[in-house]
Amino acid sequence: MDLKLKVWRQKNADDKGGLVEYQLNDIEGHMSFLEMMDILNEQLISEGQEPVSFDHDCREGICGSCSMHINGEPHGPDGGTTTCQLHMRSFKDGDTIYIEPFRAKAFPVIKDLVVDRTAFDRIQHAGGYISVNTSGNTQDANSIPVPKVNADKAFDAATCIGCGACVAACKNASAMLFVSAKVSQFALLPQGEVEAQDRALNMVKQMDAEGFGNCTNTGACEAECPKGISLENIARLNREYLSASVTADK
Numbered sequence: 001m002d003l004k005l006k007v008w009r010q011k012n013a014d015d016k017g018g019l020v021e022y023q024l025n026d027i028e029g030h031m032s033f034l035e036m037m038d039i040l041n042e043q044l045i046s047e048g049q050e051p052v053s054f055d056h057d058c059r060e061g062i063c064g065s066c067s068m069h070i071n072g073e074p075h076g077p078d079g080g081t082t083t084c085q086l087h088m089r090s091f092k093d094g095d096t097i098y099i100e101p102f103r104a105k106a107f108p109v110i111k112d113l114v115v116d117r118t119a120f121d122r123i124q125h126a127g128g129y130i131s132v133n134t135s136g137n138t139q140d141a142n143s144i145p146v147p148k149v150n151a152d153k154a155f156d157a158a159t160c161i162g163c164g165a166c167v168a169a170c171k172n173a174s175a176m177l178f179v180s181a182k183v184s185q186f187a188l189l190p191q192g193e194v195e196a197q198d199r200a201l202n203m204v205k206q207m208d209a210e211g212f213g214n215c216t217n218t219g220a221c222e223a224e225c226p227k228g229i230s231l232e233n234i235a236r237l238n239r240e241y242l243s244a245s246v247t248a249d250k
Contacts, residue, residue: 001027001093005040007052008100010109017109019098029089033076034059034066036088037099053112059084061226064161067168068113069100074165074224082163082226102164104173106211119210120162120178126206127199128182130191150188157184159227166221166229172213177221179207180237181229187240197247200240 002025010017024043027036034056041051055065066083070076076086091097099113107115160181167173183200186192192199215234222231 001029001088001091001095003027003036003091003094004096006096006098007040007113009052009112010101012111013108019100027088029087031088032059032084033068033070033086033088034084053110053114055114056084061085062161064163067102067115067117067163067165069098069102069168071098074102074168075163075226079223080226080228082161085226102168104164104167104212106173106175107164107167115164117162117164119212120164120175122210123175123179123203123206124162124182127195127202128186129195130186131194132191144190146189153232154185154188157181157188157229157233160185160225160229161227163226165224165226167212169220169224170213170215171218171220172216174215174221175207175210175212176215176234176237177225177229177231179203180233183237183240184233187236196240197244200237200244201248204237204241 002023005022005024006019007022008017009020022040022044024036024040027039031039034054037052037054044051055067057063057065059066061082061084064082067074068076068083070083070086075081075083077090078086101109101113101115106119107117110116158181160178162178164178166177167175183203186199187196217231217234219231222229
């Protein structure tokens with residue numbers, strides 16, 4: 001198929017940037033979106049132009065780095081997929097495809113389609129961990145009784161890959177779905193009880209410090225999340241935060 005691409009090009013964080021049009025021909029439907037971007041870059045290099053910068057790593061829908069806004073949607077038109085899992089059969093011959101970086105104050109553009117998402121790392125560092133006895137007398141995890149329902153919900157929350165689609169989809173650029181998933185995966189398990197209070201307070205505090213917006217429960221984050229992280233986690237985060245705030249005030 002033949003495609004017209006309108007790709008966001010921005011030299012650096014201070015550059016104004018803008019959409020640049022490219023023509024690609026003979027793209028096969030079985031190609032992934034990133035393979036199509038590779039072909040574009042090969043074409044640009046052969047023409048003596050600078051290739052488009054974009055993030056990628058595993059290309060298996062696990063790492064969360066391949067974050068692109070495609071035709072106005074984080075990760076493109078297919079639900080429950082990352083950009084690297086999107087295939088060109090989702091488009092038609094002659095289509096125009098708009099490719100832009102995620103837009104959020106807390107995700108500043110570094111270059112072209114690459115954004116700085118280290119804000120997520122700092123939120124995780126603020127409380128996304130548990131105390132583990134590594135003295136050699138650790139308790140076997142299988143010996144700690146955990147209700148299956150809680151274990152399943154914790155696992156579902158832990159599938160968050162931190163791609164940032166929830167932030168990109170939210171009209172307020174809220175990170176509540178991400179933070180709630182990282183809190184929930186510990187809050188539902190006994191191993192996470194030790195830091196429970198500090199975790200909720202510190203991660204929310206760091207989220208606010210990074211400049212993310214407030215949650216208004218419109219549900220765009222859940223709809224665009226490639227891993228289907230549930231809004232139920234945001235409700236759990238609110239409960240954890242309220243409980244921790246009351247306890248801290250005593």
